[in-house]
Amino acid sequence: MGAGHAHKLYRPGHSPVHTLPPHCKLAATFAFVLVVVSTPREAVWAFGLYAVLLAAVAALARIPAGYLLRRLLIEVPFVAFAVLMPFVAEGERVEVLGMSLSVSGLWGAWNVLAKGTLGVAASVLLASTTELRALLLGLERLRLPPLLVQIATFMIRYGDVITDELRRMSVARRSRGFEARGVRHWGVLAKTAGALFIRSYERGERVYLAMVSRGYTGSMPVIDEAAAATRAQWGRASALPLTALTVLVAAVCLTG
Structure with a gap:
């Protein structure tokens, strides 16, 4: 893997969450999201407990609440959909503030908002405490196909x-006095997009030829491989999904 590549989402630190191996955090985040998605939407209290768990992880990682909330704005399109x-779902209707709303639509909106927000928050915490290069090494450690890891590396x-x-x-x-102010300027923007595609393609070819001339044979050299995690590190990483799993079992028993 090449040299490090910092990202705006990453927040440097030396907390217990930062020091966990990346593959442990990837597995824990995936397991947590899987538990959240599997939770019955009627168990409203369970989603509140999941949020408390994520808040505890954020506090342990020393991630400020404002920092986390600002990055949750990425889910605004999902909020608009929810x-x-x-308004558009069919079935039983209920009056709320003078508006006729679908009961199934309300539950669906809650389901999307609750699970989507928790999933995005978990992903933001992962990105905030793990460098992108470390994430890629973690994916390799979890036996993700090397070709997919290379594609992700080049994208980053x-x-x-x-x-x-x-x-x-x-x-x-x-600098030439152009300002996009209406539909009549869309043609110029379309030409810009086309020119950008051509330049990117040509640059990609030049980069590939440069890599081949330096001995590239289909796999990137690994500078520092992700070290194997200890049982203690796996135990700390699994605390979040295991606690969430306990909440899920209780939710299923109470709603079943």
């Missing part, structure tokens, strides 16, 4: 390169 569900490394290229093209347009 808000529409009570050259996403910023393409973004910078687009920024330079935007600066060039503005």
Whole structure:
């Protein structure tokens, strides 16, 4: 794997959560999300306990609440979708503030919001306490197909390169007096997108040829492999999903 690549989501620290091996945190996050998705939507109290568990992890990792909440804004499109569900769903209706809402739509909206928010929060905590390079090493440690890991590596490394290229093209347009103000300018923006695709493709070819000339044979060299986790580290990482699993069992028993 190549050198480190910092990301805006990562928040450096030396907390007990930061020091856990990346593959342990990946497995724990996946298991936690699986438990949350499996929880009956009627068990409202269970989702509250899941939120408390994530808050405890955030406190242990020294991640400020404001930092976490700002990054939860990424789920705004899902919130908009959930808000529409009570209005468009069919079935039994109920009056809320003078509006006729679908009961099944209300439950569906709650289901999307609760599970989606918890899943996004768990992912943000994972990204905030683990470097991207470490995450990729963790995926390799979990035996993810090497080709998928390489694709993810290149996406991470050259996403910023393409973004910078687009920024330079935007600066060039503005320096020539161009401002996108209406539909009539969509043609220029479409040409910009086409030019960006061609430049990205050509740059990808140049990068590939440079890699081949330096001995690339289909696999990236690993600079520092993720160390095997100890039983104690697996135990600490499994505390979150196991506690959530206990809540799930109780929720199923009470709602069943």
